[in-house]
Amino acid sequence: xxxxxxxxxxxxxxxxIQDVQGQIKVLLDQQEKLYxxxxxxxxxxxxxxxxxxxxxxxxxxxxxxWSGHFEWDSHADDVRFNVFGxxxxxxxxxxxxNAVMSRRDVLVIxxxxxxxxxxxxxxxxLRDGVALVVSPLLSLIQDQVMGLAALGIPAFMxxxxxxxxxxxxxxxxxxxxxxxxxxxYVTPEKISKSKRFMSKLEKCHHAGRLSLISVDEAHCCSQWxxxxxxxxxxxxxLKTQFPSVPVLALTATATQKVQNxxxxxxxxxxxxxxxxxxxxxxxxxxxxxxxxxxKVVIDEIAEFIQESYPNKESGIVYCFSxxxxxxxxxxxxxxxxxxxxxxxxxDVNAREKxxxxxxxxxxxxxxxxxxxxxxxxxxxVRFVIHHSLSKSMETYYQESGRAGRxxxxxxxxxxxxxADVPRQSSMVxxxxxxxxxxxxxxxxxxxxxxxxxxxxxxxxxxPFQNCNGMCDNCxxxxxxxxxxxxxxxxxxxxxxxxxxxxxQRLTMxxxxxxxxxxxxxxxxxxxxxxxxxxxxxxxxxxxxxxEFQHTAYAxxxxxxxxxxxxxxxxxxxxxxxxxxTGQKNMAGNLKSVKRSLTSSDLRxxxxxLRKELSLVHGGIFPHSVLSSEQISMLSSQRPNSIxxxxxxxxxxxxxxxxxxxxxxxxxxxxxxxxxDAALNENQDCDSRFRKKLKTKxxxxxxESSEDEA
Ligand SMILES: Nc1ncnc2c1ncn2[C@@H]1O[C@H](COP(=O)(O)OP(=O)(O)OP(=O)(O)O)[C@@H](O)[C@H]1O
Numbered sequence: 001x002x003x004x005x006x007x008x009x010x011x012x013x014x015x016x017i018q019d020v021q022g023q024i025k026v027l028l029d030q031q032e033k034l035y036x037x038x039x040x041x042x043x044x045x046x047x048x049x050x051x052x053x054x055x056x057x058x059x060x061x062x063x064x065x066w067s068g069h070f071e072w073d074s075h076a077d078d079v080r081f082n083v084f085g086x087x088x089x090x091x092x093x094x095x096x097x098n099a100v101m102s103r104r105d106v107l108v109i110x111x112x113x114x115x116x117x118x119x120x121x122x123x124x125x126l127r128d129g130v131a132l133v134v135s136p137l138l139s140l141i142q143d144q145v146m147g148l149a150a151l152g153i154p155a156f157m158x159x160x161x162x163x164x165x166x167x168x169x170x171x172x173x174x175x176x177x178x179x180x181x182x183x184x185y186v187t188p189e190k191i192s193k194s195k196r197f198m199s200k201l202e203k204c205h206h207a208g209r210l211s212l213i214s215v216d217e218a219h220c221c222s223q224w225x226x227x228x229x230x231x232x233x234x235x236x237x238l239k240t241q242f243p244s245v246p247v248l249a250l251t252a253t254a255t256q257k258v259q260n261x262x263x264x265x266x267x268x269x270x271x272x273x274x275x276x277x278x279x280x281x282x283x284x285x286x287x288x289x290x291x292x293x294x295k296v297v298i299d300e301i302a303e304f305i306q307e308s309y310p311n312k313e314s315g316i317v318y319c320f321s322x323x324x325x326x327x328x329x330x331x332x333x334x335x336x337x338x339x340x341x342x343x344x345x346x347d348v349n350a351r352e353k354x355x356x357x358x359x360x361x362x363x364x365x366x367x368x369x370x371x372x373x374x375x376x377x378x379x380x381v382r383f384v385i386h387h388s389l390s391k392s393m394e395t396y397y398q399e400s401g402r403a404g405r406x407x408x409x410x411x412x413x414x415x416x417x418x419a420d421v422p423r424q425s426s427m428v429x430x431x432x433x434x435x436x437x438x439x440x441x442x443x444x445x446x447x448x449x450x451x452x453x454x455x456x457x458x459x460x461x462x463p464f465q466n467c468n469g470m471c472d473n474c475x476x477x478x479x480x481x482x483x484x485x486x487x488x489x490x491x492x493x494x495x496x497x498x499x500x501x502x503x504q505r506l507t508m509x510x511x512x513x514x515x516x517x518x519x520x521x522x523x524x525x526x527x528x529x530x531x532x533x534x535x536x537x538x539x540x541x542x543x544x545x546x547e548f549q550h551t552a553y554a555x556x557x558x559x560x561x562x563x564x565x566x567x568x569x570x571x572x573x574x575x576x577x578x579x580x581t582g583q584k585n586m587a588g589n590l591k592s593v594k595r596s597l598t599s600s601d602l603r604x605x606x607x608x609l610r611k612e613l614s615l616v617h618g619g620i621f622p623h624s625v626l627s628s629e630q631i632s633m634l635s636s637q638r639p640n641s642i643x644x645x646x647x648x649x650x651x652x653x654x655x656x657x658x659x660x661x662x663x664x665x666x667x668x669x670x671x672x673x674x675x676d677a678a679l680n681e682n683q684d685c686d687s688r689f690r691k692k693l694k695t696k697x698x699x700x701x702x703e704s705s706e707d708e709a
Pocket of ligand 1: 087090110113115116118
């Protein structure tokens, strides 16, 4: 057999292998669905057997109706409103609470900021005894415990920072039921490493006082997830030791694979699943072309921040490496933006300091690596910029999702350049499905037509929802044309083939350089950037592929011919590239993307009013006085002026907190204090008094809108 023949057969075998792998994937997906249906049917059968009513073949048995009436309805409504200050449930919250109260294990998948905490905090108050909450990070736990304490709920945490006195109190409460303890937060390490704690918990359970177990950020159980934590693997022990206690697993995202994995890890095979949409309608997704000149990229980022957020609203810039983080932060600083960096090489105290400055709005922009991750729950992050692409759609969804948790319009901008692909691929190629995941997000970045949102729906296997023009591809009526680049592709493949025949390898950039020379001979007018795009396009289409080689210092990514290269060489495949012809272009004018409702003045005013109102209530309300739904409603009504916005806010608040606000108004009105004019003139009046007067001003807005109402 000639070498050429062997090579040819080898290629066609490789193509067949790829096809078989494709078929295996389809079959595995089918198997997953069948397993799911199997457990559903088993559950239905069990409930039929329990209720004594026969399950007739072909007639679907009624699935549990979690929206129906339950004996705890009025108690739950009372606690929701009077303890949590929440006027109505959001999607799925009531159903989840009902399932937990019915002592079922529950899996909740709900987008960031959707209101997962209420789903276990409310049942914890309705039930007698102590609810155990496992959460991965100390900072998350501290925030939650502080928030609950402000509501007067006896919540504690048992972590390395807990004082001896509190620890004693907690152990007594668990063992003997002494003292008031309703919700106890621990890290997963406590479960896997502290025998003492587990024995106290055992006692609590024996006395019938362990009301429920909640596992927050449950995706950390799965190796397939984006944040795997080894200690989460041991949490299955909770169900084994306390089988009668309902387990509630919560996460913002989980693909089918992650869901299956975490159900298995936590031993909750019979759980009820509540999967809410991954859609974040208030986030505007933009992908911008990234210049090959570093300074230009920083100029563009700085310009975007300064023009769009002149009132120093908070934002995050994600970078690929620690070094890049420091560099970008310094260069933003040089351009007058208050920015600092955050990465894993810094000591804990320095990181905490930067985080705190940013959380308290003393720093506008945090420039971080992926280390700036879970536990970032600042609600008013207005923009998340990716200086480099993330390693997967899931990671990008999580990172960009840190914007706009308060429901207000926010922007997610990703700077994409094909040359960033090999940087990422050489890091992820050894991970489970690492390259496949990376190529998914590269597809997302390269597309100039497809709705960005739809890519998330597809990734998380969710039906498509309307984007409402909230991504660059939907917002611009772009002028994109398909350019036939089959000739150039053929040239590229044959060039690589020649190099390989001579035992030579090329990186993406070397290949593009060599192509520049060849292109001139060919009379092709593809620009350098377009050639880079073509290389990536061919990798995604398996005409080319990446190969990796380790050196003492790094892993290098090379481009070689892929399993379908022959099709291009034989002219059997047409290759097209999406090229923008008009103004649109991904580096288009961002200002035109921003709509009137994101006007920074309106947002600042809104924030001011919210702060003033929480002052009135002396911190009674844990979060904002306005709910996210109300804020979204305000945004959708598109107020034209600050006055109009204030009136609308006033009406909403008067509806919700009318009587308390009126009480306050009367108190201040009766005191005969000077009005706004006096406040402005009397610069040296004491600051508490000034605050009160300001508060009064906010209340008067409400009073007048109540009159109108
Ligand atoms: N039904 C509701 N109505 C109004 N506000 C609500 C409701 N439920 C929760 N919230 C508020 O929404 C905000 C987000 O809730 P929460 O912190 O529980 O979100 P989450 O789903 O845990 O988000 P993340 O995954 O980002 O941590 C909080 O301010 C909470 O008080």
